[in-house]
Amino acid sequence: MSELYIPVPTRIILPNTKANFVTYLKQDDTYVLYSISGEQFSPEHQLRLELQDITTLYVSREEEEELNAYVERHIARVLADSSIPIHARAEAWTRSASSVGRDLFEKKLPPSMLKKHYDRFEKFITESASIFKSPEGLRELSKLIADGYDIYHHGLGTTVLTASVLLSFEGGEDLLAECGAGxxxxxxxxLKLDPELLKMDPTLMKYGEKQKWDTHPILGVQACAGIPLPPEGIHCVLFHHEREDGKGFPGRxxxxxxxxxxRIVSLCDHxxxxxxxxxxxxxxxxFEALKAIRDDKGLYNRDAFMRLVNVLSDANIADL
Structure with missing residues (x-):
């Protein structure tokens, strides 16, 4: 029965906010109603739970979308609240980020809806800056976003790394929204290519297959025309397979x-x-990934590479 409910730290439900989902308390193996949908949470709610030593509420999986939307609306406050354990903040971020990111990759979206989802993602990334700056936050996020090879899973992983490295530059926060979304x-x-082609190793493709695969940066820019992407976002999409030695594509x-x-997006993508x-x-x-990148001398910009190494090292993710 437990798989029917999502455990949520009580601190995630913020005082003076309304949640459009029902919360439950767990008593032995029974889930008991605690609050109804639309109820205003007050400081008294939080105090009462703390006095009873209750640290977890539960939300039905049927209302997971409402929970994700709630965290999305309040992500800046959730991430800034140090009383919430960092792993809980990272879990809340990942659940909502996955939801927002997945919406961007729905097929056949009309331009107006694609633009709406894009604006949501930009806002969400901007309000998430604090967790990207935190080595502990990055370490927890890396555990949660490591699985999956769908395009949006990889996009989310690349976004987290890009944001963390970008914020190591002075003024990097000014580019966070555009480059995070890019x-x-x-x-x-x-999304415009044959799904079977995407399952193949690019290094082993036949000439015609590789030609088709190499078009995806240009196809990406064309597909995003309805947003429209800002110049920085276009650059991130179009140039993510370029190389320092000029042997990349599509522009060499x-x-x-x-x-x-x-260059940061290209490196983090790789x-x-x-x-x-x-x-x-x-x-x-x-370690193996960083070594492979380091050994490919023409691939990367050294400053960007060292910043990635430092970000991962500070978070105890990799040591080279």
Missing amino acids: AMLHDYGK LKGEDMPFYA YDRLTRKQHYRSAYTP
């Missing part, structure tokens, strides 16, 4: 021809892709 959408063009840009934030299980191979460990 990182999320960097593989959007793959070299070094300084590519904006620094697009790292996340290596550490994520694929149809054709198992996942690399963080």
Whole structure:
């Protein structure tokens, strides 16, 4: 029966807010009604729960979307509340981020709806800056977003890494919304490709297959025309397979021809892709992924690479 309910730390339900879902208390193996949908949570609610040593409420899985929407609305307050354990804040963030990100990847969205979902994601990423700056937060997020090889799973992983590295630059916060969303959408063009092609190892594709696969950055920019993406977002989508040595695609840009934030997305895309299980191979460990990137001398910008290493090292995710 427990799989029918989602455990939620009591602190996630913030005072002076309304939740459009029912919450329950667990007594032995029974779930007992605590609050009704639309009820205003007050400081007295929180105090009463604390006095009874109750740290967890439960929400029916049937109302998971409402729970995700609630966290999305209040994400800045949730992440800023140090009384909520960091792993609980990371879980709440991941659940809501997955929901917002998945909505972006719904097929055949009309332009107006795609624009609405894009604006939601930009706002959500901007309000999430505090967890990207936190090594402990990044460590917890990395555990939660590591699984899955769908395009939006990889997009979410690339977004988290991009945001964490970007915020290590002075002024990086000013680019967080556009580049975070661009990182999320960097593989959007793959939705236009044959799903069977996406299961293949790009290094083993035949010439015609590789030609089709190489079009996905351009297809991504075209598919996002209805948003429309800001220039920084376009750069992130279009340039994420370029290389420092000019041997990437689609533009064969070299070094300084590519904006620094697009280099960050390219690097984080590569790292996340290596550490994520694929149809054709198992996942690399963080150490193996960083070593593979380091050994490919023409792939990366050294400053961006060292910042990624430092971010992962500070979070105790990888050591090189």
